[in-house]
Amino acid sequence: MLYPWQQSDWQALIAQGERLPHALLLTGEPGIGKQAFGRHLAQALLCEASMAVRPCGVCDACNWLQAGNHPDFRELTPVVEDEDEESDSKAKKKPSAWITVDQVRDLNQFVHLSAHRGGRRVTLIQPAEALNLAAANALLKTLEEPPAGAIFILVSHQWRRLLPTIRSRCRRLALPLPAKAEALAWLSGQRLADAESQLAEAGGAPLAAIERADAETLAARRAFLAELADPRQLDPLALAERLDKQKMEVARVTDWLSRWLHDLASLGLAESIRYYPDEAGRLGSLAKALDPVRLMRYHDTVLEARKFSSHPLNARLVFEQLLFGYQQAVRPMNKG
Known part of the structure; x- marks a missing residue:
């Protein structure tokens, strides 16, 4: 097909x-x-x-x-x-x-x-x-x-x-991304709720939009972004522990994080949002005070972590390091 x-x-x-x-x-x-x-x-x-x-x-x-x-x-x-090569029973x-x-x-x-x-x-x-x-x-x-x-x-x-x-x-x-109208028409036929924002979050890829839209993943993503939107209240250790208990994959979390950072940088440079248009208010409030150079350096760190997300890792430790790094990257610029 x-x-x-x-x-x-x-x-x-x-x-x-x-x-x-x-x-x-x-x-x-x-x-x-x-x-x-x-x-x-x-x-x-x-x-x-x-x-x-x-x-x-x-x-x-x-x-x-x-x-x-x-x-x-x-x-x-x-x-x-x-998963457990040493176990003989129902591995x-x-x-x-x-x-x-x-x-x-x-x-x-x-x-x-x-x-x-x-x-x-x-x-x-x-x-x-x-x-x-x-x-x-x-x-x-x-x-x-x-x-x-x-x-x-x-x-x-x-x-x-x-x-x-x-x-x-x-x-x-x-093979290119489909045109937005064509993708939305197809997603409409799949009865995807809130198709436009789901397609944006998936970077314009319709099948990825379907995959990301299951209720559990959607709730986890929204909760994660809400934490990112208020970095002063963010507790990296507690959030890393929660992500680990939820069995969130490092690849998925770095994907959410890199998209959030892209939109923050894009707002500051071009006043546009690609991935999270439904988060425009939170993104806009946060983007005003950021140092774009520091933000892009941290974005590179996240992309590097995503490269190795398929390797055996201590996911909780990776989450902790990324979240502490995020707090540093989004510190307000010193205006003095």
Whole structure:
């Protein structure tokens, strides 16, 4: 399935016909449907009917892919591993941060086999930046000398984190954010309450807006922003403890924080708000007294913390450090 805002990109891609590359890198903001686009392409490439416009959806190949058991399709995602490797009883499972070299070695065996249906062998890798170094190097060898009929679709939210040698072996297709009106029309069909502010907070990405709008996450975000809006009353230790007890991910909290900082800086420099228009009053009151240089330095610190949010961390300690740093960054300027 393609989303409405993807139709023109799809038509431009499929018009290339047999000139499609053996490795395609789909890039763009999270939450715009890159994975859906990649799956649609994989289905089209394996469809056994005419693929002049789109996969037919009714042939055996389409049915197998939709059911997740097409013999000529593989999807690589971060592995699921035991949360407690020492426990023998009912160990919980959690997603890893990485796609491993063993996964890529298994993939390399798959792509060198003959296709079961006599056509292509298609691989979807997402997110591609989750390839660890060993896995990336193992994949590179196959991308450099791909077997006939093997096609790779890489999906990446942060494509610059990929090895330059992998990027150079792929043709990049940058998928854009949808136009605001188109995104809001789609969100209206999904019955999303307060769609305009949710879309703004998600940076214009409709699927991210849906994901962020569940009641529990929305309440936690609003409570967090209310604390940021009154830094003199903010207790970093108490708030860090609460976030930790709520099992908030470091990535989510740094995302909220970086968006708040962006709007504070944008208000001071351009009198505009991108992410939190419903927080305009609080942002405006706070932005008046801030030192923009100090604010941007702290924003860089938050972005750096977000880079490593997928690594094993003491989340509570990270929250404490970020919140103490926030208090320092939003100290009123010394007017004397």
